[in-house]
Amino acid sequence: MYFLKRILFLIPLLLVISFLAFGLVRVAPGGPFDRERKPASPEIERNLRAKYHLNDPVWKQYLRFLGVGFERDAQGRMQGFTGGLIRGDFGPSLKYRNHGVTDIIAQALPVSMALGLLAFGFALGVGIPLGFFTAVKQGCWQDYAGSFLAILAVCVPGFVVGPALVMWFGLHWRWFPVALWDSPAHIILPTVTLGLYFAGKIARLMREGMLTTLNEGFIVTARAKGLSETALLWRHAFRLAVLPVVSYAGPMLADLLTGSFIVENIFQIPGLGVFMVNSSLNRDYPMVVGLVLLYAILLLGLNLVVDLLYSLLDRRVRYE
Amino acid sequence: MNDLTPNQKAWRRFRRHRLAMASAWFLAAIVLLVLLWPWISAYRPEAISEAQFQPPDGKHWFGTDIHGRDLLARAFFGARVSLLVGVVGAGVSLVIGVVWGAVAGYLGGRWDSWMMRVVDILYSLPSIIFVIVLITTLEGVLKRWLLQVFSPEWSAVSRLLFLFVGLGAVSWLTMARIVRGQVLSLRTRSFVEASRALGASHAHILWRHILPNIAGVIIVYVTLTVPAVILSESFLSYLGLGIQPPQASLGSLIAEGAGQINSIRIYWWMIVFPAGLLVSTLLALNFLGDGLRDALDPRSDQRS
Numbered sequence: 001m002y003f004l005k006r007i008l009f010l011i012p013l014l015l016v017i018s019f020l021a022f023g024l025v026r027v028a029p030g031g032p033f034d035r036e037r038k039p040a041s042p043e044i045e046r047n048l049r050a051k052y053h054l055n056d057p058v059w060k061q062y063l064r065f066l067g068v069g070f071e072r073d074a075q076g077r078m079q080g081f082t083g084g085l086i087r088g089d090f091g092p093s094l095k096y097r098n099h100g101v102t103d104i105i106a107q108a109l110p111v112s113m114a115l116g117l118l119a120f121g122f123a124l125g126v127g128i129p130l131g132f133f134t135a136v137k138q139g140c141w142q143d144y145a146g147s148f149l150a151i152l153a154v155c156v157p158g159f160v161v162g163p164a165l166v167m168w169f170g171l172h173w174r175w176f177p178v179a180l181w182d183s184p185a186h187i188i189l190p191t192v193t194l195g196l197y198f199a200g201k202i203a204r205l206m207r208e209g210m211l212t213t214l215n216e217g218f219i220v221t222a223r224a225k226g227l228s229e230t231a232l233l234w235r236h237a238f239r240l241a242v243l244p245v246v247s248y249a250g251p252m253l254a255d256l257l258t259g260s261f262i263v264e265n266i267f268q269i270p271g272l273g274v275f276m277v278n279s280s281l282n283r284d285y286p287m288v289v290g291l292v293l294l295y296a297i298l299l300l301g302l303n304l305v306v307d308l309l310y311s312l313l314d315r316r317v318r319y320e
Numbered sequence: 321m322n323d324l325t326p327n328q329k330a331w332r333r334f335r336r337h338r339l340a341m342a343s344a345w346f347l348a349a350i351v352l353l354v355l356l357w358p359w360i361s362a363y364r365p366e367a368i369s370e371a372q373f374q375p376p377d378g379k380h381w382f383g384t385d386i387h388g389r390d391l392l393a394r395a396f397f398g399a400r401v402s403l404l405v406g407v408v409g410a411g412v413s414l415v416i417g418v419v420w421g422a423v424a425g426y427l428g429g430r431w432d433s434w435m436m437r438v439v440d441i442l443y444s445l446p447s448i449i450f451v452i453v454l455i456t457t458l459e460g461v462l463k464r465w466l467l468q469v470f471s472p473e474w475s476a477v478s479r480l481l482f483l484f485v486g487l488g489a490v491s492w493l494t495m496a497r498i499v500r501g502q503v504l505s506l507r508t509r510s511f512v513e514a515s516r517a518l519g520a521s522h523a524h525i526l527w528r529h530i531l532p533n534i535a536g537v538i539i540v541y542v543t544l545t546v547p548a549v550i551l552s553e554s555f556l557s558y559l560g561l562g563i564q565p566p567q568a569s570l571g572s573l574i575a576e577g578a579g580q581i582n583s584i585r586i587y588w589w590m591i592v593f594p595a596g597l598l599v600s601t602l603l604a605l606n607f608l609g610d611g612l613r614d615a616l617d618p619r620s621d622q623r624s
Contacts, residue, residue, distance in 0.1 A: 029460035155602040
């Protein structure tokens with residue numbers, strides 16, 4: 001019941017977000033046709049603006065984007081808008097003019113999702129064990145070394161990791177191809193570049209979670225009772241300690257699935273991250289709104305999943 | 321030991337934290353070097369020479385770039401810009417975040433839920449798009465304003481100004497959430513009630529009674545916001561939206577280095593040195609933040 005309510009609440013929230021994005025990009029100076037071939041005649045721009053209804057008042061453009069409402073056609077009859085968000089159509093791209101935003105997303109999203117899921121797996125697969133073992137070995141040299149690696153991963157930005165990996169593993173030793181996206185060997189460098197930061201972040205969260213949990217009363221009781229250390233760590237501590245990781249994993253996955261400009265730019269991968277940056281630079285209004293909505297849907301949806309998982313992992317958590 | 325005030329205890333704990341102390345000294349050294357380097361160095365950061373792509377040697381410790389400029393001088397110049405943007409941007413986010421969070425938490429009820437809904441909504445905008453749109457919008461507005469009010473030379477400074485404001489304006493959300501949570505729990509405490517009963521104004525209560533109590537949390541989080549803002553700035557500069565050439569920041573220097581990668585020759589020093597400077601600064605700031613958190617956490621009294 002609680003979750004049903006939250007899902008219903010998402011709809012007005014998404015409307016507000018889409019309206020905000022819609023308004024925000026239009027407030028920014030410059031327009032979508034600034035970078036047309038020069039000299040662009042004012043007539044061409046006028047025609048383009050008319051074709052994409054950019055001269056209408058913003059509220060009307062927004063209704064057209066939603067696909068809700070009517071307008072007079074050439075004969076003066078009232079006609080409902082065709083297309084629009086309620087029919088699953090994000091509208092035309094103003095930059096790639098023969099493509100709809102929906103088509104572009106449908107083409108680029110699977111690539112970004114594949115890379116994002118791999119990086120997600122990498123981040124969890126490296127981060128959780130690293131955080132777990134550094135916490136178990138708290139104060140030993142393994143803890144210091146592991147924790148240092150984790151914070152290093154957080155501090156080295158992707159645009160350093162990427163070129164460095166390309167320089168050594170790609171060009172110097174020639175172990176991996178430096179760009180493109182087709183064979184399994186192409187996957188490794190981008191996955192590491194994308195996932196490294198998140199792996200460090202997760203290791204830090206996991207370590208913190210373990211240390212907090214291991215100080216709790218029920219762990220002390222269990223240990224006093226003579227429970228084996230393995231059962232203690234895995235069956236009792238891990239379940240609670242992983243909670244901060246779970247709540248971080250939701251927003252993280254939303255970030256990863258929608259692509260990263262840096263990684264896609266360095267490795268020439270045809271994903272969504274490049275569109276995220278270019279559409280807002282080009283003032284490709286419908287594209288920006290489409291991408292913002294996609295991200296918001298993923299983020300809010302995944303946060304919902306996180307809350308569901310929370311109540312499964314920690315029975316003390318109840319929603320009403 | 322018991323005659324020490326909590327602040328003295330925290331300071332003592334902090335000085336015992338070796339990694340954090342080392343980071344503090346390291347940062348102080350970096351700041352000094354970066355500020356004083358123009359007087360020490362034999363090379364000016366923008367001086368072009370014939371010696372292109374020199375690997376590091378006795379003359380150019382960090383090597384030279386495509387225009388034969390001394391990379392050491394440029395890296396320190398870039399670090400100065402990056403640190404400045406980081407500190408001022410974090411300051412802007414501090415002001416917005418604390419005011420927003422404190423007001424929401426203090427008012428509570430309907431105001432609180434509306435103000436936090438705004439934060440939720442801003443959270444669900446993809447940060448790249450948010451930053452780009454905000455910065456280009458600010459660019460238009462601020463540039464016009466600066467040209468009217470000040471002389472045209474100021475337009476070069478305007479880039480830095482709207483990086484401050486823009487990056488500050490996108491990184492206050494977490495600060496607002498943290499402050500709001502703290503204020504929410506403090507405002508029902510008896511010393512706040514007492515002050516209110518004595519007829520103190522809301523501004524007085526917030527400023528004199530509530531803010532000093534959450535200063536520790538705020539300091540820790542600001543220390544961690546500085547590296548985050550530096551990272552965002554270097555990301556924007558990497559995209560070409562941040563600092564414009566011939567000015568430099570660490571991000572734009574790394575971008576220049578990354579642009580020179582090809583399969584024939586590797587100019588490793590153009591990436592390794594600026595990146596090393598960036599990463600060591602970020603590491604030091606993070607260690608400092610961790611140390612401050614351990615020192616200012618009252619629970620750590622029992623542990624030590």
